Amino acid sequence: MSERSEPVYGILSDDFTGGLLVASYFEEAGIKCPVYFDPAVAAADDSGAPIVVVAGRMRLSPPADALAEMTRGLDSLDALGCGTVAYKACASFDSTEEGNIGIAADLLADRYSQVPMLISAGFPEFRATVHQGYLFYQATLVNESVKRFDPVTPMPDPNLVRFLSHQTRSPLGLVSHLELIQGEAAARAALAGVVAAGHRHVLLDSSDAHDIEISTQLALDSRAFVASDPLVVGFGLARAAAFRGTATPPKQVDGPAAVLVGSVGPVAEGQLAAFCASHEILTLDLLDERTEDAQIKAALDWARCRIGAAPFAITTCADAAGVGRAQEKMGRIGAARRAERLLAGIARGLHAGGVRRLIVVGGETSGSVIGALGIARVRALGRGPLGGGFCIAEGEDPMSLFLKSGKLGTPDVLLRALEAMRP
Structure with a gap:
């Protein structure tokens, strides 16, 4: 057992794929960064890692449930003695009208007496940007982009200052690209002016990589902040720079492969x-009138003769019309949760049948599958040509996983991932 040391940085991720993605940047730099799915296990961490991620499932939870889960996650990071804490949301800041990003900002501001609470969305590397407070996805306002078809978080208002202000106790201020482009001194002066005007939370634009660079410098003074991937990663690489090159990466696990797409x-x-x-x-039909147990059994019967012969996929993915019919009958959240339960039950059966290489597409689906498999901790692999999401569940029964956001990746990413997961 390694001697326990306090991490310099703790990250609470609102979903599993996002937590793994940021961890992959640190592991790529040779900075050890375990990812925990159980806060209680995280609180007992003895890895000696300088950065720790606790990945939860707060994105779609009712606000009261999300707040309780956030609190448990922060309790574990505080128990470890993390010097700085970040709440990590996805690049497009997926959120319902009720929360939960603004709720996280209020919680962190109160808990750590952090004013201003810096907030940063977007991911310029993947063409998700914020300019003058407006969120763009693939160079289009988010509410006019393909994101408008998201069945749960379509993000109808592209103005993040306005949208997030509905979730917080006080309205957000903004430090825009026009200030950030002038450099750190001008950005700090602009930030001071926004705080002097009475804003407790401040959104920072992320029009390009330079905006992220300046935002990182502003965040280095913070005890806590709320951000998407680039600021979360940039801060960690700066704060844990002394640990670069000290981590030994885990190895892929051999065995039958399968793909689950939710x-x-x-x-x-x-x-x-x-x-x-x-x-x-x-393909599973969410409107199938059989019980969920019956659907899971039928899917496993179909898979049984295929395990080990060749990779296969099981999915609940439907076109826009199919999604609409399922939501009309079960509600937006109800349809999503049914899909997650089906794939989680199938994942448990596939593992029992010998599957040891598993690809899961969808952040919420990944959370359900990891929970069903009883995995409490993984090590991410460093980013490669396919980006992050590859991880290893170590221990007596190791398993290789690729947990992928449904919004990222080339059309052939599933095929390429299967090859990348070979030992």
């Missing part, structure tokens, strides 16, 4: 179409 939308549909050209796919 995400919906054009990106996931394209990836499934490319996979279908050379592999079998079973």
Whole structure:
């Protein structure tokens, strides 16, 4: 057992794929960064890692439930003695009208007496940007982009200052690209002016990589902040720079492979179409009148003779019309949760049947699958050509996983990931 030391930085991620993605940047730099799915296990961490991630499932939870889960996650990071804490949301700041990003900002501001609470969205590397407070996805206002088809978080208002202000106790201020482009001194002066005007929370633009660089310098003074991937990563690489090159990466695990896809939308549909050209796919109907247990059993019966023969996929993905019908009957959240329960039950059965390489598409789906498999901790692999999401569940029964956001990746990413997961 290694001697316990206090991490310099703790990250609370609102979903599993996002937590793994930021960890992959640190592991790529040779900075050890375990990812925990159980706050209680995280609180007992003895890895000696300089950065720790606790990945939860707060994005779609009712606000009261999300607040309770956030508190448990922060309790574990505080128990470890993390010098700085970040609440990590996805690049497009996926959120319902009720929360939960603004709720996280209020919680962190109160808990750590942090004013201003810096907030940063976007991911310029993947063409998600924030300019003058407006969120753009693939160079289009988010409410006019493909994000408008998101079945749960369509983000109808692109003005993040306005949208997030509905979730917080006080309205947000803004430090825009026009101030950030002038450098750190001008950005600090602008930030001071926004705080003097009475704003407790301040959104920082992320129009380009330079905005992120200056935002990172501003955040280095903070005890806590709320951000998407680039600021969360930039801060960690700066704060833990002394630990670069000290981590030994984990190794892939051999065994039968399978793919589970719970995400919906054009990106996931394209990836499934490319996979279908050379592999079998079973599509589940959320409106199937059989019980969930019966559907899970039928899917496992279909998979049984295929395990070990060739990779295959099982999905609940549907086109826009199919999603609409399911939501009309079960509600927006109800349809999503049914899909997650089905795939989680199937994942448990696939693992019992020998699957040891598993790809899961969708942040919420990944959370359900990890919970069903009883995995409390993983090590991310450093980013490669496919980006982050690859991880190893170590221990007596090791498993290779690729947990992928449904919004990212090329059409052939599932096929390429299977190859990348070979030992």
